[in-house]
Amino acid sequence: MNVLLVGSGGREHALAWKLAQSPLLTELHAAPGNPGISALGSCHPVAADDGEAILGLARSHGIDLVVVGPEAPLVAGLADELRRNGIHLFGPGREAAAIEGSKRFAKEVMRAAGVPTAAELPKPAAPCVLKADGLAAGKGVVVCRSQAAVDAGLAELAAFPGPLVVEELLEGPEVSVFALCDGVRAVALSAAQDFKRAYDGDEGPNTGGMGSYAPVPGIDRGELERLVDLTCRPVLAELAARGAPFIGTLFAGLMLTADGPRVLEYNCRFGDPETQSLLPLVDGDLLQALAAAAAGDLTGVTLGQLPAAAVTVVLAARDYPARGDSGSEITGIEEAERAGALVFHAGTARCGERLVSNGGRVLDVTSVAGDLAAARAGAYAACDLISWQGMRRRDDIALAASRREPRSPGAGGARLGP
Known part of the structure; x- marks a missing residue:
């Protein structure tokens, strides 16, 4: 093929x-x-x-x-x-991809499909969440806990075209759920968590993602299927009923609140950097599954998950997300790979024989091991071998999860942590 x-x-x-x-x-x-x-x-x-x-x-x-x-x-x-x-x-x-392309459309579909989500508010007033309606590369969301934050958020999102969506501010850990879809059926991949903020402790501006890990402690296969039943399969049915069958990866971003899971957003593709942690754990032929979905029939297709964990750390430019970096020579990738890591190129270029930076998020370093603690240690050890002028990273990717024993979530899933 x-x-x-x-x-x-x-x-x-x-x-x-x-x-x-x-x-x-x-x-x-x-x-x-x-x-x-x-x-x-x-x-x-x-x-x-x-x-x-x-x-x-x-x-x-x-x-x-x-x-x-x-x-x-x-x-x-x-x-x-x-x-x-x-x-x-x-x-x-295009019509099905609007589930990501328009927050308003996604809200309409969720209401029709009976999917639990954050309530919309009539006007921006703290506490609330402000969202740009259209695509924003992961940066069009502002959490507002004060009126000053609302005012700053309105000014920030004025740079994005289209209307704003104002939602209630929910509390709880976030989790990303992925399913391969053929327009009718959904095959659950796994759950992952990413780290959107620029700096340690979830401080700083939103980014495209500074790291990820999978699986999520407490979300076993049964819980994963329950989440896909709750958040993905009803949307598939609703889009199909509208004559816009969804063929591709449906990615539901959830918050696990005290009242149960709530959908924050949908994406119409694989997540970045979640994919870098998900795919090394897939046990099966991904190409066969994608081809079956594209042909409209995932019947009988299953993808297993290896009994392991993966952690991905993003190596970014010094001023990311405000600015990227270009032309800085990168060293140490071969050493990191020899140490057992997977190094995925996110923003690099060739300049003669040299590999140089060419973006905001430059490299994604993934380690796979028997548990999150070992995978995390492997990822950071590999990151220590790579360098370029101005390189930075978060140092707390998967830190809390690696210290926690896996357990089954409660009825609402509220006790799952980052």
């Missing part, structure tokens, strides 16, 4: 790494890819949002399946354009 992977970040490198393990794979192509992906397949200088060029690439290389990583091309309708031209694709069409 010839596969074209669309995207250029750490999530796409992790997908390429997992897809390359499939015995079904003949050729792997990426548009545009990155230096890490280039070690696994052929990268082409085609932008992820250039539908015409991606269609031409798919035709010229006899592509059997296109896998789209980032959300923006999906929300813009890339999947529809390719499917109209006979190209099989894993990823939702």
Whole structure:
């Protein structure tokens, strides 16, 4: 099977790494890819949002399946354009991708599907949460516990086009749930937790994510299926009833409140950096599963989970998320890989023979071990081997979870911690 992977970040490198393990794979192509992906397949200088060029690439290389990583091309309708031209694709069409592209649309779908979520408020007043309606690269949410925070949040979100959504402020730990969908059926992948804030202790501005881990202590397979039943399968049914079947990865961001799980948001793709922790734990042929979903029939498809844990630490530019970094030489990746880590390229480039920084989140360092504590230790030991001028990281990724014994959650799941 010839596969074209669309995207250029750490999530796409992790997908390429997992897809390359499939015995079904003949050729792997990426548009545009990155230096890490280039070690696994052929990268082409085609932008992820250039539908015409991606269609031409798919035709010229006899592509059997296109896998789209980032959300923006999906929300813009890339999947529809390719499917109209006979190209099989894993990823939702424009109407279904609006579950991420518009917070207002997602709220409407959740109400119709009976999915528990935060209540909308008529006006911004503390305490509340302000959200940009459209895509914001993980940065369009402001938690407001005071009127001063509301005023600052309104000013910050004025930079994003479209209306605002104002919600009640919920309390509790967050968890991300992922399911592969064929338009009707959903196959649960796993649960993960990510770390959105820039600095230790969940301080600082929101980012695209500074690290992640999987699995989440307390969420066993039975609890995972319950969460997918509660948050994913009703949305699948509602979108199908609207004539917008969802084919792709449905990613539900939940808060586990004292009153039970509440959906904070939906995403229409694999998470970043959650994917970098999820995929190393998948026991099975991911390519076979994605192809089955794209064909509209996941019947009989199962993906197991290895009895292990994974922790991913993001290595970022000094001023991220305000600014990225470019041109700084990176050293130590080979040493980190020899130490047993997986190093996924998120924002790198080649400058002659040198590997240099080229973004805000530059590398994702993942370690897999028997438990979270060992995986965390391995990830940070590998991070210590990598350097470039201005590199920074959070030092508390999975710290609390690695100190906690796994246990089953209560009826509302409220005692699950970060």
